[in-house]
Amino acid sequence: MSKVRPVNTGCRINAGGVPFTWLTGVDPEDSIRFLAQLAGAPSAENRVVDGALASIALHAAPSATAQLSKLAAPANPSRLREKAAFWLGAERGHEGLQVLEKLMATEQDKKLREKLVFDISISRDPAALQDLLTLAKSNADPNVRSQAIFWLGQKAGKKATATLTNAIENDPDQQVKKKAVFALSQLPKDEGIPQLIHVAQTNKNPIVRKDAFFWLGQSGDPRALTFLESVLKQ
Known part of the structure; x- marks a missing residue:
């Protein structure tokens, strides 16, 4: 074979003349x-x-x-x-x-x-979302946390956003933080842009802030552009 x-059962099959x-x-x-x-x-x-x-x-x-x-x-x-x-x-x-x-x-x-x-x-x-949230928050493997954060970024919702912002603030692994910033950029703009602006304004980690600025610049969203203009004028 x-x-x-x-x-x-409704699919037509063309066997090319083979019985x-x-x-x-x-x-x-x-x-x-x-x-x-x-x-x-x-x-x-x-x-x-x-x-x-x-x-x-x-x-x-x-x-x-x-x-x-x-x-x-x-x-x-x-x-x-x-x-x-x-x-x-x-x-x-x-x-x-x-x-x-x-x-x-x-x-x-x-x-x-x-x-x-x-x-x-x-x-x-429905339980799959909670599984992702748990993996993103507490799995011992940083690569698993990063993957969970990435796929959370493809899902809208307050729970997903809260988990991403928590990872940015509290996860000990730098790569997990960076993945979480990227994941915010993948959320619907009304959810992700305000959070990215908040990260760019307030996060103490310069690498995290730099990533937030980058994804704001890539978004093309008017709110992001207004924020970036205000920073440049300072």
């Missing part, structure tokens, strides 16, 4: 098990793995989450784990998020731990 591709047969009446549990075997096969090509994982994730059956969780477990190759974790966040709702939370708490691979932050950020479960 060289390719696996999920399609819905094919629709398999009907397949039990979802059998389908999930078969796809999991394909994804976990040591010799499977990447496009087979990717298609199989996507197809598992799109099943309605709860066992799809369990299979993705197994494929994301530490015993498997890194690429397979990363892809399985992505689909847990993208398609498996609250149960998928719970798996990601457990992985985040126990994962030893630093690179995968950073990628798990993105997987949490794309979950549509």
Whole structure:
């Protein structure tokens, strides 16, 4: 097998003249098990793995989450784990998020731990935002905090803004502070611009203030330009 591709029942398929047969009446549990075997096969090509994982994730059956969780477990190759974790966040709702939370708490691979932050950020479960806030505030790994802050910057809301400003003021890692300033620049302008101006005016760290000035200059927002003009005239 060289390719696996999920399609819905209304999708037209052009097989290029090659005959094919629709398999009907397949039990979802059998389908999930078969796809999991394909994804976990040591010799499977990447496009087979990717298609199989996507197809598992799109099943309605709860066992799809369990299979993705197994494929994301530490015993498997890194690429397979990363892809399985992505689909847990993208398609498996609250149960998928719970798996990601457990992985985040126990994962030893630093690179995968950073990628798990993105997987949490794309979950549509409401609890995902609180997870990001917690990671940004208190995770022991500064790279994880930076990633959480970055993805918080893509989300609007008072909680996100408060966490970013708290990181700017209180996080001990300089790179986390810089990431938080950048994240403010990614918020909707009515939320981010006033906060950037406040940072530029009041923060005691000259590097942080410099970054705030830079992103204000990049914003093109009239309030930012007015503020920058007032500073230049001083």
